Amino acid sequence: MRTNLTPRWPILVVMIVAEIMDLAASTIVNVGGPALIASLGATPAQMQWGIGGYALTLGAGLVLGGRLGDRFGRRPMFLYGLAAFTIASLLCAMAPTMTFLIALRLLQGLAGAMLLPQGLGLLRENYSGPDLAKVFGIFGPVLGLAGILGPVLGGALVEANLFDLGWRSVFLMNIPIGIVCFAVAWRYLPHRPGDITLKIDVIGTMILMASSVLIVLPLGGGEGWPHWGWPCLGAAAVGFALFVVRQSSIVKSGRTPLVMPSIFQQPAYTAGLAGIALFFCSLVGMQLVLTLFLQIGHGFTPGEASIASLPFAVGTACGATLSGAVLAARFGRKVLQLGAVVQLAGVVLLKFELGTSTAFSAWQVAPGILVCGIGAGLVIAALFSIILAALDDQQIGSGSGVLSAVQSVAASVGVAVFSSTFFLANPAVAPASALSAALTVQTIILIAFIGVTLFFPTAANPDVEANHG
Numbered sequence: 001m002r003t004n005l006t007p008r009w010p011i012l013v014v015m016i017v018a019e020i021m022d023l024a025a026s027t028i029v030n031v032g033g034p035a036l037i038a039s040l041g042a043t044p045a046q047m048q049w050g051i052g053g054y055a056l057t058l059g060a061g062l063v064l065g066g067r068l069g070d071r072f073g074r075r076p077m078f079l080y081g082l083a084a085f086t087i088a089s090l091l092c093a094m095a096p097t098m099t100f101l102i103a104l105r106l107l108q109g110l111a112g113a114m115l116l117p118q119g120l121g122l123l124r125e126n127y128s129g130p131d132l133a134k135v136f137g138i139f140g141p142v143l144g145l146a147g148i149l150g151p152v153l154g155g156a157l158v159e160a161n162l163f164d165l166g167w168r169s170v171f172l173m174n175i176p177i178g179i180v181c182f183a184v185a186w187r188y189l190p191h192r193p194g195d196i197t198l199k200i201d202v203i204g205t206m207i208l209m210a211s212s213v214l215i216v217l218p219l220g221g222g223e224g225w226p227h228w229g230w231p232c233l234g235a236a237a238v239g240f241a242l243f244v245v246r247q248s249s250i251v252k253s254g255r256t257p258l259v260m261p262s263i264f265q266q267p268a269y270t271a272g273l274a275g276i277a278l279f280f281c282s283l284v285g286m287q288l289v290l291t292l293f294l295q296i297g298h299g300f301t302p303g304e305a306s307i308a309s310l311p312f313a314v315g316t317a318c319g320a321t322l323s324g325a326v327l328a329a330r331f332g333r334k335v336l337q338l339g340a341v342v343q344l345a346g347v348v349l350l351k352f353e354l355g356t357s358t359a360f361s362a363w364q365v366a367p368g369i370l371v372c373g374i375g376a377g378l379v380i381a382a383l384f385s386i387i388l389a390a391l392d393d394q395q396i397g398s399g400s401g402v403l404s405a406v407q408s409v410a411a412s413v414g415v416a417v418f419s420s421t422f423f424l425a426n427p428a429v430a431p432a433s434a435l436s437a438a439l440t441v442q443t444i445i446l447i448a449f450i451g452v453t454l455f456f457p458t459a460a461n462p463d464v465e466a467n468h469g
Helices: 009-040 044-072 074-093 098-115 116-127 127-160 168-172 172-189 203-221 230-254 261-265 267-298 301-309 308-330 334-354 363-388 393-424 433-453
Strands: none
Touching: 009 044, 009 074, 009 098, 009 116, 009 127, 009 168, 009 172, 009 267, 044 074, 044 116, 044 127, 044 203, 044 393, 074 098, 074 116, 074 172, 074 393, 098 116, 098 393, 127 168, 127 230, 127 301, 203 308, 203 393, 230 261, 261 267, 261 393, 261 433, 267 301, 267 363, 267 393, 267 433, 301 308, 301 363, 308 334, 308 363, 334 433, 363 393, 393 433
């Protein structure tokens, strides 16, 4: 247990570094997609799984990871998760084939699911009141900067090809960071026992994970919609319904559920789940397609593609700052609708820019990418706090965990849907048409998102501190 003489700042540093490692695993690999195809002979479908598989198992395991921290203690689960994540990163860098890399990315996501849920609990145990508010004030800008610089760093590493490592260096960078982070965590994280009497719902966990996989499985074929796709989605829907029923039965029996089933009885929250899924499917899928468009369609190097995508990151930072500082508190869910409309304006602008000339330059699409980023930022800053306003204080823990899980699984779906749409349009021959096809999918999703927001709570929960995206 931490004493008053034990400094708290290393705990904050460790939590921030762990979040940055997750961000790197989620986004920095995107710029290496074409390199994976070239060096390992990957198909587009395999590339989708190599990139999106991490988000899939991360999302599927987040709820379990949080419950394991409650039972065994957050310190040991954080250390186990960090060690597993670091080792998985090393193994990913050594993967001899694309099949091995996909399997290791799935394992890396599971390690992240054990690691990340412990962070919020550890911070709440060691900070309170104004200090806790300051901590969350630090988190936002740091993670925002990491989100901007991560893909740029990834592109630079792949292009630099240090020691002829290519894309492998993207995974190797996590090794020294993970080792140092583990040493600091071992020294400074407080020893607090978990509740060993807490029972883990293993069956519920298996149902949740299997249902998550069934959503993505038919989307990752890269060759159109398979005949078994609809049965898979139907089975996934049945699985999620069974999960909710099981959680209700566990509560009635007096045991502790993985998730409080009462959160699903709030219509505004269930609408929020749909909204989170639509938004992050669109956001992550289009970010990947933009770098594929630049590299496969127009021969950009990974470094050039990451720099050309910077307007999106800058726009996101600007939109999030404006939304978080002024608009969200004043206009509530209307800022989400505004953000989606701004994104749609960016999509229209991008479609116009694609048809303006035959000779392509990154400057040609920069304005549209910037506008899309601003719209995304307006939504990101307010989305979680507005949805969680539908829940009471006792439900926020479960509600936030489920939202984070849906966010990650939706990101994996976005990778599959958007890259499949992009590759089916033959980007090597007609890159503008391929990107335009993906933009059409984004338009449909954003319109659906605007419709779903009409059922959201009207204002944000001011007591929710969350940093997502």
